[in-house]
Amino acid sequence: MKRKIANSLIFLLCLFIFAQSACEKGEMVIPPDEAESPSVEKEPSPINEIDPSILLDEILAMAQKGMIKESSYDVWQTTIAQVEKEWGKPEQVDRAGYGIYASFPEKQITIGYSDDGEIFDIRSYAINLHEITLEMMEKKLGKPSEIRELENERIYVYRLENQLELKMVITNQTEGVDHLSVFNGERAKASVIEEERDYHLDIKGTSNQLSAKAWKDMQKWRKDIVSFSRDYDHIYINGPNKKKVALTFDDGPDNFVTPAILDVLKEYNVKGSFFYLGSEVEKHPDIVKRTYSEGHFVLSHSYHHVDLTTLPEDKIRLELEMAGNAVKKVIGREPAIFRTPYGETNGLVADIADEEGYSIVLWSIDTLDWSQKESENIVNNVMENVRNGDIILMHSDSEKTETAKALPKLILELKARNYDLVDLETLLSIQGYKTE
Structure with a gap:
């Protein structure tokens, strides 16, 4: 009997020592029944618990x-x-x-x-x-x-x-x-820092087809319009000092050159900004729809392409209204960015545009694809002058076949220099379309 009691005490003592040792090591003593039963993982809470x-x-x-x-x-x-x-x-x-x-x-x-x-x-x-x-x-x-x-x-x-x-x-x-x-x-x-607000570019681009007088007049106009634009917050010659440029196209749409340009932009995954004439929009609504559906901006270049600085106030407003309505009828949205024909802009035109809810966007590089039309000259006018924030002027009307031809090389060379090719809304941080 004494031996049985002694053995029992020894067993209990060993069990006590084993348990104490396990606790000191931070281990949990698991009851045999629990250790032998399979572990059941808790079902995770649904990710979307809220309706x-x-x-x-x-x-x-x-x-x-x-x-x-x-x-x-x-x-x-x-x-x-x-x-x-x-x-x-x-x-x-x-x-x-x-x-x-x-x-x-x-x-x-x-x-x-x-x-x-x-x-x-x-x-x-x-x-x-x-x-x-x-x-x-x-x-x-x-x-x-x-x-x-x-x-x-x-x-x-x-x-x-x-x-x-x-x-x-x-x-x-x-x-x-x-x-x-x-x-x-x-x-x-x-958040746009003051340094970028004060970033003003002059206008570049040359043509050997201009007479001495025409070139002199152009140089004067360029200097005057850059100076004039600085007095208006809603007139832009260029974008901020960032590695971005915008490709813009005037005077379209048509049934040949504009689609060719759209094909190139689609192939190279580049967004453009198209300043369409209201009168041409009415003639080619399918091209306008395609332009918009492919992510490009459909903007205003007036209705008749006349020098607005020669018109009275009511005629200026009518040009803007008719062009805006023509675009809205096709894509359901009215442009909020306007480019004056020939770039001709004065105080009256600027004030009316502002009252009608338009930013005026001109350009800092003229490819002169309307003068010296060769594709090589178009590319050279850009690549020899390109700077951060440039707005590049080209045309998409039926006579500008060389522009469509130059575009692939131009895009590749700009990308090779690490320029980001963006639309005007992105470049300038302004609204491309009016809100209802």
Whole structure:
């Protein structure tokens, strides 16, 4: 009996020592029954627990405050320094659009901010956005203020108060929303640094077909118009001092040269800005529709291509109105960018354009494809003079076959020098079309 008691005590003592040793090592002593039963993993919570309709309510409520629901930052007061203090450095930083974009993949958020660090754009890539379809979006939020068609995505823009925009982005690869953006246009535009606002280029481009007098007159006009433009915030000769240029085409559309130019731009994945005449728009609506559907800007070059500085006020307004209506009838949108015929612009024309909601965009490189028409000269006029922010003038009417011929080489050489070829809305950070 004593031996049995002793053996029992020894067994209990060993068990106590084993348990104490395991605890000291931070190990858990698992009961045999539990160790032998198969482990059952807890079912993960569904990614999309919120009904899309409720989610859209939350998105809109937060956007009206300049925020997204996944963060406490806004596009009114916060800075990138505040974000980095809490989240650390971003994984990737890129310069684009109005400023700099910082990516925080773990947060599924990208933040746009100015050179001064002020946040103007907050983008959410939350997975639950994928549940929101276009049908749901329009049912809850209504029709968007604007739809921007890009190569691989459609941006549905809802304009809110105080210059805020809620942008819902659906890509070609997604049925639902890929990501959203809450954007403060007022703060973004203010982010353009003063140095870039004071960046003024003179106008370049030569032709051996001009007489001495014609060349002298052109040189004087160029100098005068650059000086004149500096007195108006809505007149542009060039874009900011960034590695970007814009290809622009006047006097179309037609049934031959314009389609050839569109073919080249499509092949090289470049967006152009077309200043069409209202009278020609009415003759070639299918070409205008194609221009718009392929992501280019359809802009105004007046209705009749007359020197507006020779007209009275009512005739100037009529030229703008008729051209705008002609474009709107075809694509459903009215241009907000205007190029005066021959570039002739005076105070009256500038004031009327401003009153009618137009920015006037001229050019800083004239290829003179209307004078010395050879494709080689067109390319040389650009490549021998190109600078950051250049606006390049070409033509797309029926006589400009050499322009279409020069375009592939011009695009390749500009890309080889690392220039980003963009439309005027992107280059100048202005609206390409009027809002209703």
